[in-house]
Amino acid sequence: MGTQDAVTARDAVLTRDGAGTRGRASGEVLLGLALFGLYSLVAMLPEQVREHAARRRGEMVLGLERALHLDLEPALNGWLAARPVWRVLADYEYATTYVAATLAVLVWLYVRHPERYRTARNAFVTLNVAAIACFALFPVMPPRFLGDLGFVDTVRLGRTWGSWGSPLIEHADRFAAVPSLHMAWTLWAGVELARARAPRPVRALNGAHIAVTAYVIVATANHYVLDAVAAVPLVALSVLTAGRLAARPAAAERVPAQDAFFLAVESAAAPQHAGGVIMLDTSRRALGRLDLVRLIGDRLDRLPRFRQRLADRGRWRRPVWLDHPAVDWSWHVTERTVDGMAGLRAMIAEIQAEPLPRDRPLWRMILVAGAAPGRTTLVFLMHHVVADGVGVVAQAISLMEPAAPGRPGGRGPAAPPRRRVREALAGAVGLAQLAADGGAGAAPRLPSAGTAGRRFGTLRIPLAEPREIARRYGARVSDVVMCAVAGALQRTVRFPAGTPPRECRVAVPLMMRAPGEGMEGNHTTAVMVDLPIGAMPERERLALIARRSRVLRSGTRALAAWFVMRQVGRLMPGPLHARFARAVYGGRFLQGIVSSLPASGERMLLTGVPVTGVYPVVPLAPGAPLAVAALGVDGELCFGICADTGLVDDADALTAGVRDVIRELRDG
Template sequence: MGTHEAVTARDAVLTRDGNAARAHAVGEVLLGLALFALYLLVAMLPEAPRARLARAHGETLYELERALHLDVELALNEWLADQSVLRVLANYEYAITYVASALALLVWLFVRHPDRYRTARTAFVLLNVIALACFALYPVMPPRLMPDLGFVDTVRLGGTWGSWGSPLVEHADRFAALPSLHMAWTLWVGVELARVKAHRSVQAINTVHIVVTGYVIMATANHFLVDALAAVPLVAVSVYAAERFARPSPERVRAPDAFFLAVETERAPQHTGGVIMLDTSREPLHRADLIRLVAERMDRLPRFRQRPHGAGRWRRPVWRDHPAVDWDWHVAEHHVTGMDGLREVIARVQAEPFPRDRPLWRMLLVRGAEPGRTAVVFLMHHVVADGIGVVAQAVALMEPPQDPPPAGPRRGRVRTALAAAAGTAVGLGQLALDVAPPARLPAAGTPERRFGTLHVPLDVVRDVSRRHGVRVTDVVLCAVAGGLHRAARPGADGRGTCRVAVPLMMRAPGGAMEGNHTSAVMVDLPIGAMPETARLADIARRCKVLRSGTRALAAWFVMRQVGRLMPVPLHARFARAAYSERFLQGIVSSLPGPGGPLRLAGAPLTAVYPVVPLAPGAPLAVAALGVSRELCFGVSLDPGLADDADALTAAIGAVIDELRTAAPLTGAPAPETEPAPEPAPDGRPDPAA
């Protein structure tokens, strides 16, 4: 059920190519150029009024130094002016060494100490930005431009080429004296060398450089002593602030994840997961085995030990480590009689919101559902992850380890970004026009649930899709629509259509398991009386919106970007309005399953039935997952829609069986002999392709 545009958007936003280091270096160069451009903007400020202010400020500083008996600059400048060789050397030292030492340190940190580089660079940027603000707000004329006070411009006296104040840099900011960036840069180099514990000889050389620089900036009449002293607090503040920025702060719950905290109500809990069926005919599985397994893998699954904490009216919660795991609650054991008993347990757990004073996951070990089988009901709150994320976290507990899916084809970044932007713009327009209220299915509006399971051979579903020239997702949606017509309460199909949300995964291959990376596209399913072949053809036509990609991109943009910018109260109101019976009547999801045979705590996996929560007020949630050559359906119902979930799952199976034997409609697309795997938006094959 994938789309080319959805994959394009995913690549543009979520993936990183193999040239990450090169791209990082280019970004750092661009940051340096931006900083230099900011300096040029300050230098381009009107000179006449700045000159008057700079002269007044310079005289004020000089008078302050004379009052404090700190005015050593004139004596140093008079002596150096008479030393022809030292004067030239001092001019070149002033022009070159502070730049060379700072750039050399940045490159060295980037290559040899990348863990320290970002913090050091941030401090460097901060001290320059603060200094530029000082230059703009408090210009100071350097002593060399005030010859009436007795100072000699050593650069012009010696005609030093390329040095500060020479014709080559004539357009530099002449009033950027306080604070001294020469002194600030050399002090910053010394701080960073000390922090990475550079060799003592290197630090000794830099100490000499600091002393020499302090002498040169005053002897060449480029700075007052006060300018040099002002560099000390400048460096201290910048380094301190950079260190504060670099400290790991608690991870805040992202907008797409907070969406599901906002929509949850007592009547509509929002935990998702699956029923994992295990073959325990040879060796039993014990609750202690699950506890030991989770404890061993918890370092790989941070949400197993974290919970949302500190939510406020105007701020989203952060993920905080929980001090202890309540194993009695997180891993419980039940005994049932048959699959009906298992389904009753799941329906009961679905109706109970998770308490938020602990990590938001549960495992129920259920015995007695089938001979030689043990069920593990694995549930996580939707704030933790979407359907694919929950599957990935469950697989992370299993053996053998699963390799991440291969990345899709690489595309040009500019072309990809432009295509994604254009698709998003078109999709936003489509969403704005697509506001017709759907007909509503009957719902009791209580927390009570019904849960049903069904498994169909994958080969059967593939055969149906090939013979009728449609996608596997179209077959799943047709089976649900036809099942509603056959099994919903009398009169439910008289509404003609049922609007369902079809989730499209925007997660990058190998991306993080946590978080929601889902874009939902609405599809109106025909649920009235009609031949199933005609229903399938109609749904295939309607499902073109899934493959155009524009609506998926627009919905993802709203969930990820617009939601992030919304104030928290407004975002919560938006979530509750958008994810309700006013806009959808159900959720139908087709999830890619794990590849190859898997074991959980040593027990072979035989089937997985997805568990999807109902949207508030919506009475239907269906998901299909491909596992072990079977397409496993999990069906969650509001009892107002149907008395028995088993009746709906049986009807879904009957529709698929009817399509398997029915002749394709005349004029339907020619069936393919062996269709290529249908790409899903998360880069994985369609579960039944």
């Protein structure tokens, strides 16, 4: 085989299923920053709470080493502390060489061995995430903090610039002894150099570095002997796990991390299906269940999730999408009759509280008669694992006419060129901002029953009204929507005895879907905004929200949150990713969701029947009692409001509050 043929063959292997390709450099930098951010979150845990347990465990490790005759730390530390020159050299070796060596191996693999880079990087990320989990769950005090037992802190004694625990890096986790990441990183570098068949002198140099690192981490009293030993199985398991994942067959489409996120957070009290309430003018032409069945059946080839179900593969592996043998039309498309709009809203609240079964495709359509004279209502529900709010609306629109250019299902306009370096820098800034936001404390709580009980409300107003209000006050329509929600909460919610919260933290979804991307999958991220819900004039509330909502337009937080959702989540093992999702998406950090979806000025038809309105249906986040979405359709702004039964007795009170706030802003 010639050189050119070999290169072509190698490229074919690299691009098959995307498993062996290296990512863009900006994404790799962001991944590294995300790992550091995760470590920093653990380092931010209160030391006072962890200190006693960490000291007790440090003494326990020493006791175990004495029993095994491995307690070399006192002798090595005492010898090094008495020799200033060697002590300073050891401190700087501890502070610098493991980072330099690891970065050198990563860059070398990225440039010279792209076929091995992704698997090696995944192993590196896995060992770091596992180690950080150990630091969080099993803090251990290193020997240098046990001065009463005779250890000398060589970092403090020599004032080593840039080393862990020195003034420059004072924020480092003081109880991250087990396992030794210094040892783990150097061992990982040795494994990857060997697997990539690096030159023998390089491998020999790394072997010497491993030996020196093992001596230095113990002699400087930063680690115990058993810390270094613990790094060996950590690296072995990480390398084996990454290798197994890279070698797995791609027979079925795996659920991406950003979609699996919503499987993890779902519970009996917080079903995660989204959808829309589509109002149809059937005064001239009727629409029956069989019409819908024929329409969907004819377009199943365009709607893969309508004919696929989830297949579970165990706790440690994410589910995959598999074709379902046959669509059970009697369950997926049904008919009901209600008594007016109040009956329709009660029915929607009822089905919002019922999780979709996972043994079949995750969608339902209910054709409802009786909501209004000459009108038929189509309630369309789809699980959040399938698509975000925009994607769910897009799948519904794909059943309608006309199929306008650029709509989901077509290629759409070409995406603009991406500025990778700028995105990487913006993402790095955003990670720091998110860390600061997360450290601001728990969000003030709104009343919540904590059950699956729901209240659902609808409202429609002329779209021209919020647009004119936004123009007059120098705000945006999304600001007007948030102001209306905040004012409605202030007017309608009855807080328990005590001081009611003056603010409510809500998640505002932001679209990250590139032009031309398909309808499936979650392509949104969310940025938190604190809504003022205390008593004040509505124009002042709108001005305050308009200032606070600038975080939505800077882009840095959105890029960082999207990167964590998509890339960091992808590298987490299933159980850790599920725990992460439940930790960050719920009542601890937010109390509601407020979404303003893109408006459409087109008149749409469903089997020839005009669409007169679409009310979005947004699921509640676990422990968060409110979800509001507004969608512009044919000159109208349609609100769908979902509330926990503990927040309001009747959602109509909330919708009336929203209407009153908009009127006050309009007439003010």
